Amino acid sequence: MAEKLSVDRRDFLKSAAITGAAAIVPGAGAAAAQSAAPAPASAPAQRRETDPTGEGEVLTTDRPGGDFMVDVIKSFNMEYIASNPGSSFRGIHESIVNYGNNQMPEFITCCHEESSVAMAHGYFKAEGKPMGVLCHGTVGIQHAAMAIYNAYCDRVPVYILAGNHLDATTRRPGVEWAHSVQDAAAMVRDYVKWDDSPVSLAHFAESAVRAYKIAMTPPMMPVVVVIDGGLQEDPIEQELNARLRVPKLTVATPPQGDSGAVAEAARLLVNAQNPVIVADRAARTPAGLTRLIELAEALQAPVVDQGGRMNFPSRHPLNQSDSARQLIANADVILGLELFDFWGTVSTVRDALHRTSRSFLKPGAKLISITASDLMTKANYQDFQRYPEVDVAMAADAEATLPALTEACKRLITADRRRVFEERGRTLAEAHTRALNAARNEAAYAWDASPISTARLTAELWAAIRNEDWTLVSESGNSSGWARRLWKFDKHYQWLGDSGGAGVGYGAPAAVGAALANKKHGRLSVNIQGDGDFLYAPGVWWTAAHHRIPLLTVMHNNRAYHQEVMHLQRMASRHQRGITRAHIGTTIDDPFVDYAKIAQGMGIHGEGPITNPDQLGPAIARSLALVKKGQPALIDVVTQPR
Amino acid sequence: MHRIRFVVLGVAVALMPLAAHAQTAPAPAGNADTGKKMYVSYGCYQCHGYEGQGSSATGPRIAPRPLPFAAFSRYVRRPAGQMPLYTTKVMPDADLAHIYAYLESRPMPKAVDTIPILK
Numbered sequence: 001m002a003e004k005l006s007v008d009r010r011d012f013l014k015s016a017a018i019t020g021a022a023a024i025v026p027g028a029g030a031a032a033a034q035s036a037a038p039a040p041a042s043a044p045a046q047r048r049e050t051d052p053t054g055e056g057e058v059l060t061t062d063r064p065g066g067d068f069m070v071d072v073i074k075s076f077n078m079e080y081i082a083s084n085p086g087s088s089f090r091g092i093h094e095s096i097v098n099y100g101n102n103q104m105p106e107f108i109t110c111c112h113e114e115s116s117v118a119m120a121h122g123y124f125k126a127e128g129k130p131m132g133v134l135c136h137g138t139v140g141i142q143h144a145a146m147a148i149y150n151a152y153c154d155r156v157p158v159y160i161l162a163g164n165h166l167d168a169t170t171r172r173p174g175v176e177w178a179h180s181v182q183d184a185a186a187m188v189r190d191y192v193k194w195d196d197s198p199v200s201l202a203h204f205a206e207s208a209v210r211a212y213k214i215a216m217t218p219p220m221m222p223v224v225v226v227i228d229g230g231l232q233e234d235p236i237e238q239e240l241n242a243r244l245r246v247p248k249l250t251v252a253t254p255p256q257g258d259s260g261a262v263a264e265a266a267r268l269l270v271n272a273q274n275p276v277i278v279a280d281r282a283a284r285t286p287a288g289l290t291r292l293i294e295l296a297e298a299l300q301a302p303v304v305d306q307g308g309r310m311n312f313p314s315r316h317p318l319n320q321s322d323s324a325r326q327l328i329a330n331a332d333v334i335l336g337l338e339l340f341d342f343w344g345t346v347s348t349v350r351d352a353l354h355r356t357s358r359s360f361l362k363p364g365a366k367l368i369s370i371t372a373s374d375l376m377t378k379a380n381y382q383d384f385q386r387y388p389e390v391d392v393a394m395a396a397d398a399e400a401t402l403p404a405l406t407e408a409c410k411r412l413i414t415a416d417r418r419r420v421f422e423e424r425g426r427t428l429a430e431a432h433t434r435a436l437n438a439a440r441n442e443a444a445y446a447w448d449a450s451p452i453s454t455a456r457l458t459a460e461l462w463a464a465i466r467n468e469d470w471t472l473v474s475e476s477g478n479s480s481g482w483a484r485r486l487w488k489f490d491k492h493y494q495w496l497g498d499s500g501g502a503g504v505g506y507g508a509p510a511a512v513g514a515a516l517a518n519k520k521h522g523r524l525s526v527n528i529q530g531d532g533d534f535l536y537a538p539g540v541w542w543t544a545a546h547h548r549i550p551l552l553t554v555m556h557n558n559r560a561y562h563q564e565v566m567h568l569q570r571m572a573s574r575h576q577r578g579i580t581r582a583h584i585g586t587t588i589d590d591p592f593v594d595y596a597k598i599a600q601g602m603g604i605h606g607e608g609p610i611t612n613p614d615q616l617g618p619a620i621a622r623s624l625a626l627v628k629k630g631q632p633a634l635i636d637v638v639t640q641p642r
Numbered sequence: 643m644h645r646i647r648f649v650v651l652g653v654a655v656a657l658m659p660l661a662a663h664a665q666t667a668p669a670p671a672g673n674a675d676t677g678k679k680m681y682v683s684y685g686c687y688q689c690h691g692y693e694g695q696g697s698s699a700t701g702p703r704i705a706p707r708p709l710p711f712a713a714f715s716r717y718v719r720r721p722a723g724q725m726p727l728y729t730t731k732v733m734p735d736a737d738l739a740h741i742y743a744y745l746e747s748r749p750m751p752k753a754v755d756t757i758p759i760l761k
Contacts (some may be wrong), residue, residue: 322698351724442759444751445703446693452694463759480697486760562688566700569685573726579685617759641688642697 014556019079051589056440056571059061061235063357066095068201068236068244069227070159073132074104075246077157080516081105081125081132082116084143088136088179089494090231090616105132108516108547111539113140117222117359117510119145119540120158122473125309125496126517128285130159130215134282136185137164137226140236145188146503151222152382153190155310155338155373157215158222164197165229166624181304185224190380193221201244209247217252217637218372218397235393254284254559257370257394257401265368265392266408270417272333273368275301278324281308282398285491289313292337298409301335304329308340308483310495314437317429317487322439322485329360335368337398342369342388353574366391370398370405384502439485452613456555458482460613461526461554464620468524470494473493473514476507477530477556480642493523504561505536515632526629527553529634531588531595532561537600542631545603552627553634554620555595557609560587562641595636669711669746670739677744680737684728694745701725706748714742 069092073081085093096107110116113135120131130569131579135144141162151158151224165171165180185195190535194214200206204227211223237242257265269275276420277296283289292312296303302320304327305312312319314461320327327345336342344366349357361367367390374395413421443455458479471493472483489495496514499506507530515525544551560583568582594608599606605626624632681687681694690696708714712757715738718728728738754760 101671182688223751277748440754441751442696442703443760444754444757446691446695447752449691449695451692453691454697455691455695459757459759462693478699480699485698567690573728573732576651576729576731578732580683582685639697640691640693642700 009350028368030061043271049120053122053146059236063236063241064091064095064232065201065204065230065234065236066091066093066232067099068241068370069204069208069232070095070100072101072205072246073374075209075249075471076159076212077148077463078105078130078132079127079216080108081117081134081161082110082513083134084110084113084116084140086132086134086136086140086163086179087176088138088140088165088229089134089161090163092161092163092227092228093134093234098431100528108543110509110543112178112537113143114147114505115512115537115540117144117158117160118506118509119496119513120498120505121154121156121518122146122497122513122515123517124156124158125510126471126473126493126514130157130212131513133158133160135160135162136160138179139180141184141187143506145502146505147509148188148222149191149381150499150501150506152381152502153340154155154192154497154502155219155221156192156500157220158210159215160192160222160224162226163229163232164226164603166197167228167230170230170616172405184226188222188224191222191223191377193219193376195226197226197228198231199228199235201240201383203564204231205244206247211239212249214506218254218400219376219536220284221376224453237388254397254400255372255375255395256404257396259404261392261394262401262408265370265394266367266405266412268333268366268392269299269301269335269405270409270412272301272331273349274327274331274471275300275333275335276304276320277329277335277337278304278306278330278338278339279309279311279337280306282307282402284397284399288399288402289492291399295406298406298413300421300428302428304328305347305484307495308337308497308500310489311337313488313490314484315432315490318425319432320428320435320551321437323431327358332362333362333366333368336370336388336390337402338371338373339369339388341385342367342390343386345387345520347386351570368392368394368398370394370400370401400443412522423510429456436485437479443482443486446640447474448613449640450611450613451558452611452616453638453640454479454642455482455486456613457487457554457556457616457637457639458528460489460616460620463617464624465526465552469522470526471496471514471518473527473551474511475524475528476505476533476594476620477505477528477558478642479528479556479639483528493518493521504530504533507533509537509540510541511551511553512549512632515549515618516547523623525551527551529553529555531557531559531593533553534586534595535593538602541602541604541632541634548630549632550630551632552623552626554622555608555636556635556639557593557595558639558641559592560641563588565641595634599634599636605633606636607634609638610636611638667712669742670735672736672739672741672743674740674743674747676738677740677742677747679745681741684733684737684741686741689725693748703724705745708742709746711739711742 116133123131160333164184199208215223265443303312304324446453511527518525565586569579571578596606598609687703696703
């Protein structure tokens with residue numbers, strides 16, 4: 001048994017067709033493998049072997065269950081399905097590439113299930129519709145788990161199909177047992193919105209459509225449908241084939257806030273002296289950006305964009321994100337739109353020997369919350385943060401509620417209030433200009449330093465892309481928010497938020513997934529890539545090369561897990577032991593990683609490491625030229641920590 | 643757009659009360675070259691950058707013109723914000739003086755108007 005289990009999963013797959021057939025028909029492996037060539041997709045009827053190799057047994061079918069599963073998936077207009085290949089879904093894999101002609105969905109080859117899911121995560125935020133993921137119900141789900149958790153925390157739907165072999169009497173000995181499970185979705189049930197393990201094709205059809213609908217209803221989250229190996233591979237009997245149908249999909253409209261609560265929120269906002277709008281995952285679609293602008297302009301209220309989505313233009317005069325703390329401390333009404341952490345938005349925590357916290361709200365300040373997260377909260381994983389004490393709580397989708405709220409506000413705005421708002425708007429516009437100038441002045445510090453400052457890196461990148469139709473698909477590694485401060489973001493696809501769950505390893509695959517979505521739109525995808533994040537599953541760069549995904553990646557290579565360096569410093573200082581060993585276990589040096597070589601080895605143009613800031617601009621120009629021709633490219637830049 | 647929820651661990655020296663500026667006692671003698679090494683070995687650069695330029699995510703700018711030494715020293719020994727404290731047991735006064743000399747030695751930035759891509 002141990003010897004069988006030691007067989008590598010990939011090696012096993014290489015010989016799966018032969019060994020599988022041989023197990024059924026001893027001594028007839030080669031003939032059986034040849035007979036399993038792809039059949040025409042259009043012929044539904046079964047046919048028998050004309051030259052049976054053993055006891056009249058049926059060895060081929062023209063209509064396996066996987067074909068019907070593909071019919072169902074095609075009804076979603078799903079463009080891509082990402083996967084690291086696995087035997088538990090070999091049936092549907094074959095149906096996708098042959099019966100489905102590898103179109104809608106197209107199979108995207110990944111080197112790790114974490115990459116598959118994170119790619120789908122990034123893809124959704126760029127495209128607005130789910131991407132599929134195929135994975136083993138056992139080791140595949142285990143690999144995928146962290147990325148699923150990120151998507152769950154980020155309220156992003158990922159459509160996961162997990163292979164499994166439930167019927168123990170039909171499993172092949174060895175690996176197939178190790179890769180089978182009673183309840184495949186159990187391991188991730190705490191952080192998916194819904195899952196099912198259908199036991200028939202008709203059951204699969206309903207569950208697959210239901211899963212899509214549930215995933216796409218706010219709060220959006222990943223879903224898992226377990227697809228049994230037998231269901232995928234077994235022939236569909238003619239009688240059943242005639243009855244099978246794909247259920248109609250109608251995606252639910254997102255829930256709006258209660259009309260009474262909307263009216264109360266409008267009253268508070270219009271009468272407020274210092275209202276503040278704080279937005280996090282508010283703009284689900286392009287309309288969200290437009291709707292938030294309309295509300296903010298109606299009230300001439302400052303907007304703090306926490307960046308979960310592209311909520312508000314960075315150069316809009318009402319964008320006051322750099323002054324968040326001061327504005328919130330002075331506010332009498334705060335409107336929170338899909339806030340990940342409302343309590344943390346209005347409170348501080350001091351991470352000292354004794355942790356303390358306090359609210360910095362002004363006494364009497366009123367808090368209004370609109371979030372779909374109030375519609376669904378799970379218990380085990382604690383991403384829901386501390387309990388926020390708010391005055392109006394709408395369990396609703398913020399984007400869907402904004403039009404009604406804006407109209408309610410407009411109805412209440414008198415001429416006197418409008419004059420007050422206009423004056424407030426002028427003051428805020430001046431503050432916005434001051435903040436932008438301050439950011440430019442700050443960026444000049446350490447301009448010529450080596451390692452290269454994150455301000456310089458970001459400014460050089462902006463100079464190269466500002467006249468393109470660009471999108472910053474990912475920004476891992478923390479570059480001090482320079483892009484937000486220096487770049488002009490005004491389109492919904494130019495910023496995609498972060499991982500959601502802060503699970504490191506999201507940045508690279510999410511960037512590739514978003515770039516995949518952007519490819520057909522002709523958008524220039526740009527990625528500021530943290531080095532620690534890069535190293536989690538670097539095989540995704542091969543995926544980018546293999547599928548010709550244009551993506552300009554600039555490494556923010558600070559050669560450490562710097563957040564953790566600082567945590568070690570904090571502990572060592574607290575214990576008065578000195579911090580000279582804080583680098584142990586937290587830095588990425590000795591040897592330094594040559595990211596350009598890794599990229600080159602994956603088939604990607606790679607440059608660097610670049611340590612001279614004056615060499616950065618020309619390197620970006622060279623790589624950008626290649627990306628515009630349709631290739632991925634990577635520039636390794638040795639940077640300051642943050 | 644990095645989010646507010648990112649853990650902020652930096653020194654909040656720039657947020658110190660203005661009263662601290664009143665203490666204008668001269669800084670003890672320090673060597674900037676020695677201070678540069680200590681600035682790195684004590685990990686100050688992790689939050690404030692190798693040039694003391696600061697970061698909106700971790701810690702404010704502390705160079706090229708740091709606060710008066712008395713205020714600077716007091717904050718390092720007993721920070722009020724998120725910065726980890728550095729006692730004399732961990733960082734002797736002489737080392738702090740070297741670090742201060744290094745921060746004072748940092749050049750002033752170029753004028754923004756002379757950097758075309760920042761205009």
